[in-house]
Amino acid sequence: MTEGKEAHWEVVERILFLYAKLNPGQSYVQGMNEIIGPIYHAFASDPDVTFREHAECDSFFCFTNLMSEIRDFFIKSLDETDHGINKMMSRMLQQLKNSDLDVWLKFQQLELKPQYYSFRWITLLLSQEFPLPDVLRIWDTLFSDESRFDFLIYVCCAMIVILRNRLLNGDFPSNLKLLQNFPPMDVQIILSKAVELSQQKN
The missing domain is CATH 1.10.472.80 (Ypt/Rab-GAP domain of gyp1p, domain 3)
Known part of the structure; x- marks a missing residue:
């Protein structure tokens, strides 16, 4: 890993942390990391470096949109x-x-x-x-x-x-x-x- 660069797991951790903070009614539930993983991988491994630079925000956007569709799977009361x-x-x-x-x-x-x-x-x-x-x-x-x-x-x-x-x-x-x-x-x-x-x- 290049000096000064964050590890991928740190980026994923931050995405999940922000999602939990913005969605206190749901927060983080075990398994969400399995959902964000493939999304982040797709953006972070883009052959175009310009796109890769925005992998974190693009992943957060897509993860949030996907979770809006599957959130009921992660809420026991539902x-x-x-x-x-x-x-x-x-x-x-x-x-x-x-x-x-x-x-x-x-x-x-x-x-x-x-x-x-x-x-x-x-x-x-x-x-x-x-x-x-x-x-x-x-x-x-x-x-x-x-x-x-x-x-x-x-x-x-x-x-x-x-x-x-x-x-x-x-x-x-x-x-x-x-x-x-x-x-x-x-x-x-x-x-x-x-x-x-x-x-x-x-």
């Missing part, structure tokens, strides 16, 4: 609202039932609840499930869609459906481990499957 995390997980489970009844029945049999695996998927927009380049690819698709959170549900379902054979043959511990540690694969396969699911007639 968990049961239409845009709360519990509602999103219920929607995902219903979509799984529509897309692959056998897997849904298997999950019911095992009492494998979406809270055990999809809470993190949805809250953090899959930022912990894939390597950073894949996260950026997924986010490109999500953020280009006006119904981005509907498509997020389809992506989550696609992740499950793609693993259907292993899940149908697994028990509770093995399936939970599989879902909490999603195996490496070409993310385009997941996105293509998500598009396919979104086009199915339920």
